[in-house]
């Protein structure tokens with residue numbers, strides 16, 4: 001398995017805080033005690049030709065600096081909408097969102113977060129390597145260092161042989177891996193990931209999960225990770241936040257209690273404590289009533 005630590009990593013606020021454990025513990029201090037994400041009373045409605053769609057209603061979500069939160073809920077409950085609001089790709093209808101104490105717009109301009117969303121969002125005219133290099137170019141990283149980091153990231157996602165290819169020459173899963181490498185290029189202190197592994201085969205998916213877990217510990221980055229998979233959420237996260245069907249609300253959460261220092265490996269997948277947490281999340285998810293229909297979510 002490849003090593004994600006880069007030969008010449010860019011200094012991040014987390015780097016100043018010492019080793020990985022210290023970084024996590026001191027993450028809040030290093031970032032001025034601001035939560036990575038603080039969403040309060042967030043409501044989002046869309047006006048469509050068919051009428052008004054209420055996607056989110058009164059959503060509160062707090063993600064600490066360095067915390068890994070999985071966001072889980074039925075299809076259409078507004079998970080992507082919430083992520084897009086945090087990433088400044090949509091405007092909220094009411095409520096407030098702060099990213100490291102800043103407006104989403106400010107955080108976007110400061111490149112405080114990396115995003116890896118469902119559709120890979122790659123630039124078709126750039127090669128794989130130049131797509132991954134884009135955030136580094138925007139931040140004025142030298143050509144030599146860009147080359148090293150891109151090579152390392154492509155190795156990590158298993159695409160070294162495709163550096164010179166263009167996105168349309170890759171499968172959907174490969175494109176997704178390019179997008180993940182690009183999101184990680186800047187070693188951001190927040191990663192917003194919307195079903196990033198959804199299109200991957202099971203083996204690659206498990207490898208990427210383990211890599212992501214390690215990366216988040218190494219960099220001290222907070223992660224908000226949307227998934228449909230309960231085991232994936234429990235495997236990766238410090239906390240699994242469960243949303244209701246539309247209009248999406250937060251209906252519960254499960255603290256996994258799996259320390260960040262616990263290796264995300266096959267032993268964990270077979271651990272009774274892991275199964276217990278999976279069951280707990282499933283119960284919260286199934287206990288969420290379907291809005292307006294008075295039946296259990298299934």
Ligand SMILES: Nc1ncnc2c1ncn2[C@@H]1O[C@H](COP(=O)(O)OP(=O)(O)OP(=O)(O)O)[C@@H](O)[C@H]1O
Nearest residue numbers: 046048053055074075076077078079080081082246
């Ligand atoms: N731009 C838009 N215009 C109108 N309606 C929208 C728009 N974006 C999202 N919606 C609606 O908002 C609701 C939430 O959608 P969203 O994509 O956030 O859900 P999701 O939980 O991410 O779903 P999935 O798990 O299937 O990806 C849906 O009913 C969707 O149709």
